[in-house]
Amino acid sequence: MATPVMDKAEATAKTDASPYITVTFRIRRFNPEVSEHAVWEDFPVEIDPKERVLDGLHKIKWDVDGTLTFRRSCAHGICGSDAMRINGKNRLACKTLIKDINPEKPITVEAIKGLTVLKDLVVDMEPFFQAYRDVMPFLVTKGNEPTRERLQSAEDRERFDDTTKCILCAACTSSCPVFWNDGQYFGPAAIVNAHRFIFDSRDDAGEQRLEILNDKDGVWRCRTTFNCTDACPRGIEVTKAIQEVKRALITRRF
């Protein structure tokens, strides 16, 4: 593509040139109203490499094939609805720049694994949220309510800061090979969200949550594969959080 030697004149000429390049999006399509098989479909897209995979999907949906189905809401990495498997790795389409994933080769886009595919890139998230609900992701307290706010020191807040960042995108859980097998493992996201309350000094249900994660399909099924940490678009140290829950279970100190 680029010439190895580029003098000044050429460089200035380049700036007027179109920034657009043609990128092939290879998308795994599934439509139960057409076929029971999923098929790979190629879409050549004119796109600026500084744009994101989500922009490419928009171009396809809006200008080429309106039947392409995917979830997205905020488009800015906040809502967690557009986790997908891009070039074999779970990422948010709205946070993945084309230039960062080698646009010279076709970019493969498919649904996240381990959950029922409903259509194209849309999966049934219910089992994922069931595991989330199972760890009681809400504040539980004992005794009288304080008349003013529940105070917490900066150090106590820092203890679980990392796990407050989760946006429930399911990139981690659907990248975990233990989850892929039978879907019974609680999965990294549920454990991250349990961690967020277990290590919160204001919460009183840590023991209860630990007991839930001590289950046959709880933290002990984690094999320290680190896929979850690699997948997390928020940069949460997911595997570390799981290990901290394991340690708390053994020492009962948290």
Place this chain on the structure above:
Amino acid sequence: MSTDTTPAVGPVEGGHVHDVDNPAPLIEPPRKRTGRTPRSTRGNFEMAAWLFMRLSGVVLVVLVIGHLLIQLVLDGGVSKIGFAFVAGRWASPFWQVWDLLMLWLAMLHGANGLRTVINDYAERPTTRLWLKGLLYTATVFTILLGTLVIFTFDPNIR
């Protein structure tokens, strides 16, 4: 790499068999998680198993490396191993305990490791049941046989 614009999704062999009123089965994950699964289990066998893997691993490092050194490296290597060598070692209770410990730890460690592998890879409950049945049978048999030999070993056998 194909770059043509014609969509690849089309009638798959023999036209559309599925439509709005007759949709194809969805692409399912291996097994669904519902409000009722997984069933909670009492006790913490899984925690004990997890801890056992780490603790037995630490002890096994010493036992196995020591074992390999004595059997295969020091004092002439493999060529020295024979009935007399084994008889000589097992005359001492120290080596009897060493080998007994190594037998039990390695077998239980290996069996529990394979149990995890079966849990991770076998999808159907019947497959799991059979593989684990086979695993436990082989483990119990090997441990009992090994223990029997260590305790009843007779250097004067002929």
